Amino acid sequence: MFAFLTTVRKAVRPAAFAFAAFGLVACDASMMSSVGGGNSGGPKIDPNKPIQVALLVPKSDPGAGPVAQALENATRLAISELNGVTIDLKVYDTAGNTGTAAAQAQRAVDEGARVILGPLFGEAANAAGLAVTDEGVNVLSFSNNPSIAGGNVFVLGTSFANTAQRLMQYGKRQGKKSVVIVHSNDVPGQFGKAAIEQAATSAGIRVVSAEGYTLSVEGVSATAQAAGGVIQQAGVDSVFITTEATNAAMPMLLNMLPANGADPASTQYIGLTRWDVRPDLYDLPGAEGAWFTLPNRAQQESFNNRYAAAYGAAPHPLAGLAYDGIAAIGALASQGRGDALTGNALTRSTGFNGVSGVFRLMPDGTNQRGLAVATIRNQQVVILDPAPNSFGGPGF
Known part of the structure; x- marks a missing residue:
């Protein structure tokens, strides 16, 4: 199932889509150690001018097309909600293909993109990152595969490591x-x-x-x-x-x-x-009394409602990742930062406020997200420990 590439990063073949209550699960989950290093690079911008952003999604992939549309919708919703920041968005179709993803990433940069949002699959994100690494352009992928993270590639998806750490730390505090x-x-x-x-x-x-x-x-x-x-x-x-x-x-x-x-x-x-x-x-x-994690439910519900009002349907569970990418770019650019798209800026320790709560990108390309600990009590979901609203306190 896995192909290991002797390149800057190891690439893992994306896991197959799974049809379940969440619908199409798009990101392959890997717990391999990241082989990428810290990233401080990235292009300088004029935050007072439109920021050219490329969105790479598998629009023509028969299985992933609906997810791609939801990601594009969420990206446009996020752009519409920015204050004082203008995004010039161009969408590129990866067709769910690794080679196409690499070619489209290069095309996007050639056409002026200063940062890439996507692709969806881990292997495609790895290929896109490799294609533009010499251009000094960062890739904010929708994968949750930490083995592709590092260098100019960041993963936005929630990882097993993030969830396990939250639950084990909570368990320790409970004795x-x-x-x-x-x-x-x-x-x-x-x-x-x-x-x-x-x-x-x-x-x-x-x-x-x-x-x-x-x-x-x-x-x-x-x-x-x-x-x-x-x-x-x-x-x-x-x-x-x-x-x-x-x-x-x-x-x-x-x-x-x-x-x-x-x-x-x-x-x-x-x-x-x-x-x-x-x-x-x-x-x-x-099930009674079991622990598991949830995102910040109030913020997730607010996003779901705004998305539904804009597009007439509920968002796919992965759509919020695209919104988060724009939120991070917008938060930095709104401060007038010419380095808003660099690794140093994107990995600020205070993080960002996203669809499902606070999150931050790490220097190794992975991420941390604020998660609540929930349980089942009398056949109802009950929050035991709320999702943290900032970094540095309980929950991280």
């Missing part, structure tokens, strides 16, 4: 000391496992074991038995599940883990993905 990881034996599961292991180590929580499963009744059952046995024998106080809520394995795990010794009364269930997308899970034994 949690040990965890068993339950993960799928596939690429996303392995990456999720690695993220949790790193986050647990950082938080000072001991990983007692990691139990993988194959997607079958027999496979999930065997893993639930193994995990439950370890939890009982070692007195583990939490179990962290990497599985997507929309995956067929999730209801099996939430039934089988409690039945095999992972008693929700004494074992904290934690999810690496959002469980609010699947309310039919709420009455299962392992």
Whole structure:
């Protein structure tokens, strides 16, 4: 599934689209270490003149076309809401193809683009970044794949690492000391496992074991038995599940883990993905009291309403990433900064205010986002720890 390129960065083939409650999931998730370095470069601009921005999206890709349109809509909505900053936007079709993405990135820069927003897929973003690295132009991609980040490429998508860190740090403050990881034996599961292991180590929580499963009744059952046995024998106080809520394995795990010794009364269930997308899970034994993360709900709802008013439909879940990219550019340019598109400016420690709350771009090309910790209580989603409104306090 993966192709490793001996170039400036390692590139990971994009994971296949998954159709679920979220619709088309566009960003491949990788927990490999970033091989990119800090980035201080980027073109100087006159913030009092229109800023030329290129949007690279897969408009003609049959599977990704609707996502591409939502990203373009969100970009235009963000531009319309800027105060005192003018964006000259040009849209380029990558067709969901890596080679086309690279060619379009070069074309965009040749036509005057000072920064690139997109592409959607990790491999395409890597190719686009490589194509224009010698031009000193930064790429704000919609991928969540940290292995492509670094140099002139930033990823805007929420990563497993960000979510795992938030939940493990919260768990530490709640007195949690040990965890068993339950993960799928596939690429996303392995990456999720690695993220949790790193986050647990950082938080000072001991990983007692990691139990993988194959997607079958027999496979999930065997893993639930193994995990439950370890939890009982070692007195583990939490179990962290990497599985997507929309995956067929999730209801099996939430039934089988409690039945095999992972008693929700004494074992904290934690999810690496959002469980609010699947309310039919709420009455299962392992769901009550489980922890997972959510964005800032008030800000997300405000964006959803504005988008719907402008375009007559709800936004795709990934649309907000495009809005965030413009918000960051606009926030810097509105301060009269001629260096607004440089790595030094884009990675300011105070970050930016986006669709789903505060976020900031890191010098290694990854990002941090403010996330709330939520739970299921009496079949309702309840916020346990609100998303932080700024950096430096609890939640980061």
